[in-house]
Amino acid sequence: MQEATLDIQIKTLPTSPGVYQYYDKEDKLLYVGKAKNLKKRVTSYFTKNHDSYRINVLVKKIKNIRHIVVETETDALLLENNLIKKHQPRFNVMLKDDKTYPWICIKKERFSRVFLTRNLIKDGSEYFGPYTSVRTVHILLDLIKGLYPLRTCSYDLSQEKINNDKYKVCLEYHLGNCKGPCEDLQDEKEYTQNLEAIRQIVKGNFKDSLNRFRDQMTAHAEKMEFEDAQRIKEKIQILENYQAKSTVVNPKISNVDVFSIISDESYGYINFLQLSYGSIIRSHTTEIKKKLEESDKELLELAIIELRQRFDCTSKEIYVPFKVAVGENLKITVPQLGDKKKILDLSIRNAKYYRQERFKQIKIIDPDRHTNRLMAQMKKDLRLPEEPRHIECFDNSNIQGTNPVAACVVFKNGKPSKKEYRKFNIKTVEGANDFASMEEVVYRRYKRLTEEEQPLPQLVIVDGGKGQLSSGLKALDELGLRGKITIIGIAKRLEEIYYPGDSIPLYLDKKSESLKVIQHLRNEAHRFGITFHRQKRSKAALDTELDTIPGIGEKTVIELLKHFRSVKRISEVSKQELAEVIGDSRATKVYNYYLSKKE
Known part of the structure; x- marks a missing residue:
């Protein structure tokens, strides 16, 4: 029913x-x-x-x-x-933030105060913000305080009370931080002009204040008031320095909001920048947990609506990386080049940095969450039937067909498990035949794991292209393990990933975490295999050169190598030098051996 x-x-x-x-x-x-x-x-x-x-x-x-x-x-x-x-429905993503952000308030009163607040009171006062950093607010207020003397007291400065001598100037007046409107020592018109200049500075517009100060400096200089001119000049330098630090793009780009998104399997990271006269006056990045595998477009649209409401945005234009549907009266711009593209790229970079920082924090605070996210990402990127909690990677090492060996490295939960690394001497293959060697070691590895009833990996990687992959797959077929283990090949030059029966390789994003894990596996297998190969080559070289000399034993060989460092040097030194290390009798045997090789 x-x-x-x-x-x-x-x-x-x-x-x-x-x-x-x-x-x-x-x-x-x-x-x-x-x-x-x-x-x-x-x-x-x-x-x-x-x-x-x-x-x-x-x-x-x-x-x-x-x-x-x-x-x-x-x-x-x-x-x-x-x-x-x-x-807050269970299956919806939510942008939740319990922070109370700071604002700059210009109080609705005669001789308005300018101060930081976290409480918005609807009494007609002006509020600028909210700011995502208290430090930014303090920097702005310090700048304003240095440029324009303002009162900080909470007195009711009505003209009637001032006329009745209700108040006396305080220490701030004597320090030069206030011009004493409480005793009618400052004109209200001048104070109001200062407030208008402050409004423009908070909005990112420095032009009017700079022009006003330059006019004042010129006027003082013409009157030979050089100390006052110098004081105004210092204010200009403070303002120009702040402007230079805060301006990131063309000052013509004003009253614009910029949004970008970076996402992975489980989370979206949205950065929001607000621009005024080419300056960033607000930057905020938030993290959204996906609930129903939402697309980047869906997440960004939700974030734009929420963030613009939260920060009381009134701009008529937004820059985004792709088209979104967030309002009919809002101009949507997808920048392709120039200053607009530069600021969008900056927003994307902020989102990426935030994501990286979150990963670092998660690794420390919640390593299981990091591992689970990485495994889920690898499953998706590599089209695997299950998460690759246990991965093994094979690499062959031989030089001109000599001393062929192979290495197998093991990763558990995306990290090396070095105690489980294994090395193989190639037994059934003559010369340099990488394909046959790969088939042999894959077969031997999983025959042993099967016989010992050890857990099998979810993913096997062979270092090489389609040829090595086919050899590894053949070994799994012989053991009846096809379908039970996923096997892929990675070609070195272009990081191409090959799958059985598919001639077209998969290319992962160069910055993908999945690719980085695979590269780490491949590099570890190569390093481990090369080390083993060098050890075997070195031993073989010693066997042929020194251990074959009649009357020279292992102890003598070690003494010679400790002193002369290499077989080549031993073959070049004089008989006298050899005798000083191992005595005349054995020195004669070694010297004569190499002398006969030179004739």
């Missing part, structure tokens, strides 16, 4: 823009979504095959659908965001 009811609800949905709400059998809100066409969007949940496990779980739990029709898609966006924040 419930299913029939649900089916009827879907069929009778309007085709208008709106918001839909999914409820479970206990009438608990599961999910809130927006749609340009309610019927089309909701129907897609029940008619499509979803790859996402979480979406399938959501659909199974839906027992009731409610909707709200609105005039435009923009209204739907705003309503969706408000409902998510209010009800």
Whole structure:
């Protein structure tokens, strides 16, 4: 009966823009979504095959659908965001932030005070912000204080009370930080002009203040008031220095919001920059946990609506990396070059740095979360049936067919497990035959693991292209392990990843964590194999050169190598030099051996 009811609800949905709400059998809100066409969007949940496990779980739990029709898609966006924040449904991503951000307040009063506050009081006062850093607010307030003397007292400076001599100037007046409006020593018009200049500075516009100070400096200089001129000059330098530090792009770019996103398997990282006269007056990055494998577009649209509401943004234009639908009265720009592209790239860089910092923090605070995220990412990137918690990588080492060896390195949860590394002497292959050697070591490795009933890896990597991959696959076939172990090959030059039966390689993003783990595996296998190969070559070289000399034993060989460092040097030194180390009798035998080789 419930299913029939649900089916009827879907069929009778309007085709208008709106918001839909999914409820479970206990009438608990599961999910809130927006749609340009309610019927089309909701129907897609029940008619499509979803790859996402979480979406399938959501659909199974839906027992009731409610909707709200609105005039435009923009209204739907705003309503969706408000409902998510209010009800916090289980399957919706949420931008939650309990911080109370600081603002700069210009108080609505005669001779207005300018100060930092975290409380917005709707009394007609002006509030600039919020700022994501208290340090930024203090820097701005220090700058303002150095440029314009303002009162800091909380007196009611009505003209009536000033006329009645209610107040006396305080220490701030004697220090030169205030001009004493409490005793009518400062003109209200001048104070109001200063406040207007402060408004412009907070907005990032320094032009008016600089021009005003330059005019004052010139006037003082013409009157031969050089000390006052110098004081104004210092203010100009302070303001120019602050402007130079804060301006990052063309000052013509003003009143613009910039949004960018970097994401992985489980999280999205959204950076928000606010620009005024080419200066960044706000930067904020937030992390969103994915619930239903949302796309970057969906996450960014949600973040833009939420962040603009939270920070009370009034700009009419935003820069984004791709087209988004966030409002009809908002100009959407996707920069391709120039200053606009430069600032978007800066936003993307901020999102990447934030992600990297979060990874570092997670590794320390919650290493399991980092490992789980990495394993989930590798499963997705490499198209694996399960997470590669146990990976093994093989590499062959031989030089001109001599002393062929192979190495197998083991990674558990993305990290080397060195005690499980194994090295192999090639037994059944003559000369330099990488394909046959790979087949031999893969066969030997997994025959042994199978016989000893040891756990098999979820992923095997062979260092090489299609040829080595085919050899490794042949070994797995002989053992009946095809399908039980995923095997791939990585070609060295272009980091091409090959799969059995697929001639077209997979290319991972060069900055992908999955690729970095694979490269680490390959490099470890190469290092481990080369070390073993060198040891074997060195031993073989010693055997042929020194241990074959009649009457020369192992102890003598060690003494010679300790002193002369190499076989080559031993072959070149005089008989006298040899005798000083091992005595005349043995020196004669070694010297005569190498003398006969030279003749």
